[in-house]
Amino acid sequence: MKIKKLFVRRLIAIILGLCAGIVMEFDTSGLIFPTFLIIGVLAGIFVEIVIEVIRGTLTITREDLRKMKNPVLRILVATSIGLLAGIVLEHIAIWAAFPLFFILGVFAGAAFGTTIELVRYSRSMRRTFLEGKGLGMEHLPVSTAELIRLVIKKMRYRRKVCQDVQEELAAHFEDELKDCETDGDRRQKAKALIAGFGDVKLLAVLLRRAKKRCRPLWRTMVARTFQTVGVLILCFIFYMVWFLTGKPVITTNYVAELNKKVRPSADESLNAAPLYLRAVGLQKELSDDFILFLAENRQVVVDETFPQRIEVLAGKIDRVFSDRGQKDFQEERQGIRDEVSKVFDELLKKKYNELTIEQKNISKRWIQEQEDALELVVEGSRRPYYWRTYKSGGDNPDVMLGVLLPNLSDFRRLAYVLRLRAGLRAEQGRYEEAFDDMKSCYCFGQHLRGDKFLVEQLVGMAFEVISVQTIRDIAGRYKIDSKLLTDIHRNFEQIIAGEDFITSLEAERLFIYDEIQRCFTDGRFGGGHLYLSRISALASDYQDDVEEMVIETIFSPQQWPRAVKVLFAHPDKEQTRETADRYYDFWTRLYRKTPGQIKAEGIDAEKEALEIIEGNIFLQILAPALTRVNIIAYRRKTEVHATVAVLALLRYQKDKGSFPEDLEQLISAGYLKQPPDDVFSEKPLVYRNTEEDFILYSVGPDFIDDGGVSSKDRKGQDAPWREDGDTIFWPVAKLQALK
Amino acid sequence: MKFESQLLKGIAPVVVLEVLSCGPMYGYELSQAIEQRSSQILTLGKGTLYPLLYNLEAKKLVKGRWENNQSSRKRRYYSITGRGKDQLAKQKAQLKELTTGLNLVFGGAIAMA
Numbered sequence: 001m002k003i004k005k006l007f008v009r010r011l012i013a014i015i016l017g018l019c020a021g022i023v024m025e026f027d028t029s030g031l032i033f034p035t036f037l038i039i040g041v042l043a044g045i046f047v048e049i050v051i052e053v054i055r056g057t058l059t060i061t062r063e064d065l066r067k068m069k070n071p072v073l074r075i076l077v078a079t080s081i082g083l084l085a086g087i088v089l090e091h092i093a094i095w096a097a098f099p100l101f102f103i104l105g106v107f108a109g110a111a112f113g114t115t116i117e118l119v120r121y122s123r124s125m126r127r128t129f130l131e132g133k134g135l136g137m138e139h140l141p142v143s144t145a146e147l148i149r150l151v152i153k154k155m156r157y158r159r160k161v162c163q164d165v166q167e168e169l170a171a172h173f174e175d176e177l178k179d180c181e182t183d184g185d186r187r188q189k190a191k192a193l194i195a196g197f198g199d200v201k202l203l204a205v206l207l208r209r210a211k212k213r214c215r216p217l218w219r220t221m222v223a224r225t226f227q228t229v230g231v232l233i234l235c236f237i238f239y240m241v242w243f244l245t246g247k248p249v250i251t252t253n254y255v256a257e258l259n260k261k262v263r264p265s266a267d268e269s270l271n272a273a274p275l276y277l278r279a280v281g282l283q284k285e286l287s288d289d290f291i292l293f294l295a296e297n298r299q300v301v302v303d304e305t306f307p308q309r310i311e312v313l314a315g316k317i318d319r320v321f322s323d324r325g326q327k328d329f330q331e332e333r334q335g336i337r338d339e340v341s342k343v344f345d346e347l348l349k350k351k352y353n354e355l356t357i358e359q360k361n362i363s364k365r366w367i368q369e370q371e372d373a374l375e376l377v378v379e380g381s382r383r384p385y386y387w388r389t390y391k392s393g394g395d396n397p398d399v400m401l402g403v404l405l406p407n408l409s410d411f412r413r414l415a416y417v418l419r420l421r422a423g424l425r426a427e428q429g430r431y432e433e434a435f436d437d438m439k440s441c442y443c444f445g446q447h448l449r450g451d452k453f454l455v456e457q458l459v460g461m462a463f464e465v466i467s468v469q470t471i472r473d474i475a476g477r478y479k480i481d482s483k484l485l486t487d488i489h490r491n492f493e494q495i496i497a498g499e500d501f502i503t504s505l506e507a508e509r510l511f512i513y514d515e516i517q518r519c520f521t522d523g524r525f526g527g528g529h530l531y532l533s534r535i536s537a538l539a540s541d542y543q544d545d546v547e548e549m550v551i552e553t554i555f556s557p558q559q560w561p562r563a564v565k566v567l568f569a570h571p572d573k574e575q576t577r578e579t580a581d582r583y584y585d586f587w588t589r590l591y592r593k594t595p596g597q598i599k600a601e602g603i604d605a606e607k608e609a610l611e612i613i614e615g616n617i618f619l620q621i622l623a624p625a626l627t628r629v630n631i632i633a634y635r636r637k638t639e640v641h642a643t644v645a646v647l648a649l650l651r652y653q654k655d656k657g658s659f660p661e662d663l664e665q666l667i668s669a670g671y672l673k674q675p676p677d678d679v680f681s682e683k684p685l686v687y688r689n690t691e692e693d694f695i696l697y698s699v700g701p702d703f704i705d706d707g708g709v710s711s712k713d714r715k716g717q718d719a720p721w722r723e724d725g726d727t728i729f730w731p732v733a734k735l736q737a738l739k
Numbered sequence: 740m741k742f743e744s745q746l747l748k749g750i751a752p753v754v755v756l757e758v759l760s761c762g763p764m765y766g767y768e769l770s771q772a773i774e775q776r777s778s779q780i781l782t783l784g785k786g787t788l789y790p791l792l793y794n795l796e797a798k799k800l801v802k803g804r805w806e807n808n809q810s811s812r813k814r815r816y817y818s819i820t821g822r823g824k825d826q827l828a829k830q831k832a833q834l835k836e837l838t839t840g841l842n843l844v845f846g847g848a849i850a851m852a
Contacts, residue, residue, distance in 0.1 A: 210791075
């Protein structure tokens with residue numbers, strides 16, 4: 001009894017220590033998990049032992065303590081083994097689930113150890129009980145006592161109940177034998193009684209069954225609850241084994257499929273990619289001289305964009321680059337070069353006519369340094385095709401996620417420099433060359449579209465928009481003769497002929513297919529569910545601190561349904577693939593509709609798309625948000641068609657001396673094949689003759705005709721494609737007076 | 740006499756309840772009482788008696804309690820409950836009807852025996 005109480009007290013101490021550990025873990029945001037949990041448990045045991053030692057002088061004998069020592073040690077050993085198993089599981093399987101397996105390991109170990117000890121304790125008590133000590137069995141003949149023990153043993157029920165039954169049976173036998181006068185008679189009668197006793201096992205079963213019926217409802221409920229919990233734990237263990245044993249099977253090389261898709265059946269000499277890549281290679285880094293030059297002219301390099309940053313940089317530049325003999329500065333120099341590049345990129349993003357004279361001078365110098373690279377871009381843009389062989393940058397070249405996108409930032413910088421050169425050339429009166437640069441920029445953009453990755457297509461769209469905006473800027477600011485206007489107009493019409501302006505999602509679809517085959521287990525035992533190891537790797541790409549995320553999930557009850565969903569109710573591989581198909585099919589269908597059509601049909605694209613992937617956490621993480629892509633794509637289409645219309649209108653004015661009254665007049669005169677569509681209004685762009693000039697605009701994303709009034713930015717300049725106001729293509733904004 | 744187990748199974752609870760209606764008894768005492776009152780015709784072995792008693796207890800027809808007898812060992816006494824008495828009355832009525840029916844079928848042979 002003393003031992004039992006001691007055991008309970010120790011268990012309580014361990015639980016209290018564990019609770020304290022959990023509180024400490026919370027305070028430290030679980031950063032050093034599970035250290036505090038272990039310390040808490042050990043501290044609980046220690047404090048309890050100290051208390052017991054003090055109490056031991058009064059109530060507990062040394063023998064009692066000795067008896068307790070071993071079980072506790074054994075439980076601790078089992079807990080440690082559980083912890084080790086947890087560490088091994090964390091390490092080999094899913095570190096992302098940290099510290100789930102630590103906790104499970106510790107609890108499983110402790111539970112296992114405690115159960116074993118309880119069983120041992122129960123058996124030892126049972127042995128004592130079966131020996132019949134204190135139950136009056138000593139007055140019965142050995143054979144009868146053995147028979148009763150056998151019945152009780154086979155009864156396999158609660159000790160207290162068995163004790164009652166045993167006592168009752170012993171009393172019965174004793175009463176039967178009480179009339180026997182000699183030991184011989186007793187033995188004889190006992191033999192007869194045993195012979196007429198019947199089947200021991202059957203009696204034991206009947207007794208157990210009857211006694212079970214006798215127990216109160218609460219006890220039945222407790223028993224059923226424990227049984228249910230036990231079954232659930234067992235199921236959980238089996239489930240976890242099933243869950244952890246599955247592995248993905250890679251059946252398809254989607255990188256190869258993508259390469260096949262983007263590769264036209266054309267000769268390599270028609271591919272623009274090698275030229276663009278050579279241009280990237282020729283793009284010069286900022287030289288020391290150029291950086292010093294930037295530092296000296298720092299006041300003009302940037303305006304309000306990075307004033308403080310450039311001042312700090314200038315100080316560093318002076319110190320580092322003025323002393324060129326110092327090799328120790330090498331690392332610092334690279335850091336400065338990177339920083340200056342970022343600042344310089346801001347300058348490159350500006351339109352030429354937005355620059356100050358000093359900024360233009362810097363740009364001129366930079367354009368000169370990049371001439372070779374720009375010529376290669378121009379040459380590449382004349383080629384009809386662009387394709388690259390995609391391959392992963394990681395150890396495995398066939399993983400879509402690791403596919404290196406082809407120098408998009410370098411491409412972007414080349415396009416910006418091309419735009420600056422067009423502006424410079426226009427300023428120098430070299431309009432034809434300026435337009436050629438922008439045609440090249442447009443073709444460069446076209447090359448990046450098609451069945452390529454979305455990000456490539458978006459960059460391509462940006463190049464196209466840069467190109468048409470610059471063409472309108474040049475046409476609006478300088479007097480271009482009719483012949484050149486006609487040439488650029490016709491050229492442009494040829495370039496965009498047959499262009500469908502539809503965004504392709506094929507590469508994205510293949511990307512998802514590839515991740516599905518890598519993120520879901522397949523075949524064998526444990527196939528079809530999410531593969532946590534891969535998911536954790538993916539999550540680390542999307543989340544800075546996966547460990548923190550997992551801890552947050554474990555300790556945030558509101559996150560538990562999500563975790564339970566991942567473990568138990570997540571759609572399987574086939575369902576996910578089917579959902580992914582529906583998701584991309586939905587967007588592909590939607591991309592054929594203009595924003596105006598989508599509004600007219602009352603489609604809430606984002607909501608419908610989210611409904612498709614609802615409940616699929618994998619797709620919710622990986623499927624890209626695609627709503628804005630469609631708007632960007634159709635804005636570009638409008639910009640392009642508006643530019644073609646502007647060129648036609650300018651030609652008309654040159655030929656006829658005035659602008660047409662309406663777009664129909666322009667079309668009937670043969671200057672334009674069809675009216676430029678406004679994708680937001682589903683009507684032609686709004687055109688008005690304003691005597692000396694004209695206005696051409698789209699109603700913009702608010703779908704409302706504001707009478708040609710554009711939204712303004714904080715500088716008071718026209719801000720196109722804002723949610724309010726129209727987007728005006730002509731007249732071009734008078735951004736800054738040419739100096 | 741050795742009865743068919745199914746036959747005994749149906750009758751044994753009524754017999755036990757009837758005997759216990761005379762007063763509380765412990766297991767051995769109860770089995771002796773049944774034998775005596777049935778002139779040794781009905782005997783309930785331990786294999787039948789105790790599971791039966793526990794089942795009756797589970798149905799709350801009898802109630803068991805441990806009593807310390809000064810002269811001998813501790814014993815568990817069983818007594819009939821109110822519900823047990825009701826049940827007994829019902830079953831006795833049914834048995835009476837059954838006996839009447841059987842007598843008619845067997846031409847009074849059962850009553851004669």
